[in-house]
Amino acid sequence: MMILRGYSEEFVGVDVDALTFDAWDLVTTPGFWPAHLGDVVDDEELLAEAWGVDEDTVRATYQRLSSSAAWPVFAVDLGGGARLAAVWRNYDEDAAMDFLIVPAGEQDCILLATVGGNHVGPGISWAELAGLAERAERAGLAERAELAGLADRQPDPLRRAHVLLVFLPMMADEKASSKKAAKQVRKALKATGASGDLDELVEWLVSENACFGPVPWGRADGGTTICEDVSSPRSPGGSAALEPASLRLVSDLLTLSG
Template sequence: MTSSPQTPPARIPGYDGGPFRHQPELLDERLFWLVHLHLGDTRDLEARALLSRLLGGDTWPVFTVPLASDHHLYVVYRALEGEAGIDYLVHHPDWDAAETLAQDDGHFMGPGLSWAELTAAADNCLPGGSTTDPHARLLLLLPAFGDDAVPDDAVDRLTAALRARTRVEEPGRLAATLLEHQGQWGATRWTTAEGGYLVNDGGYSFRNPANRFAWPTARLAQVATALTP
């Protein structure tokens, strides 16, 4: 179930774009999930029309998942001509700028979430976002996830979400496939850094301190704290 309509942020600090448009009603549409998870046939006229509307309009669709201690995750459909894609951002009011966890586009970056972080965000039941439904939240954030150590019950968890929201045939088989391939970057190993926060070894991840484009140590710790289950 989606939340009651909310006003989207007029701006996301440090993130250029917009104007934003909050569209929680899309989370109740099967076709949206097929497009969001790249499950639809791109030759399908309805799927193409929806994708064009999401990424080719004058406003940028945005979905919100609240986290503990006033942090928020934003999923933004970047409707920028020639550079369209989906950005996954995390922000706290005390931060000068939001941080990009992942980018789902032709120049992808990520992963931004471990399995434990993904399910914690899906299950926290905090109000004020686009939806409180764990199935919808799980699928909304799934493209930002990458983890080579998913638990044994992960397939069942993802199967339930796919069955509830997409009505695809053989959701269990699809769940196993999604967990095996894990987006554009594949499975990534997560470890605990010396400061006690999670980092990964992904070659395209902002949360890999070995990458030249990784966030500073303090921000790595802050983001990990925001996402701590």
């Protein structure tokens, strides 16, 4: 169960907080990654082949993830009690995947992006996503070192890969087409079991997102990171634009994640 203040109340007749659960254990389920990435990679066969599973397995896993009986949530710590969450919004009348900032304290959740259905976004830049994954790797290292009496200081590339790929569907950024970004995504795919010729899949993920095209990101006066695509909540000039204070909060939290 996860309290998603200001978000849960949007869904009439559904106790969202009671339906949500920590879903990180599901990332090892056969067919998970093809199912999770299916909205942004418009090639089911390509996804299934990359992880060596048949399409029936992918569909079965998708049905599990998208069942209205529960809403899987993948959350990572952003520091100070704030979190970034990917929510499988399994609302019968309007299913999709939402990406939220869950602020500390009593503040309402902030919607960054929606993938699937009436998509909204993008919600994160490549630099922010890469920083988030790096921070997750460092956190995993610290946790294992503590459990091992500071003896285990090896990096945690699998945790880094999981975070990168879970939140990648809301990313679209012109800079993600760089060789460095492609290399990091390829490494994450391989860490999660993908194999074979991954060039086409990497291309989909870094620059051909089926929901969002490559877009520029920049800085507003004061240093707030903003998206220059007006369909993004992080674009000050867009119809779905966040309030200036929320734009700044999101920018600060995601910048600190790097």
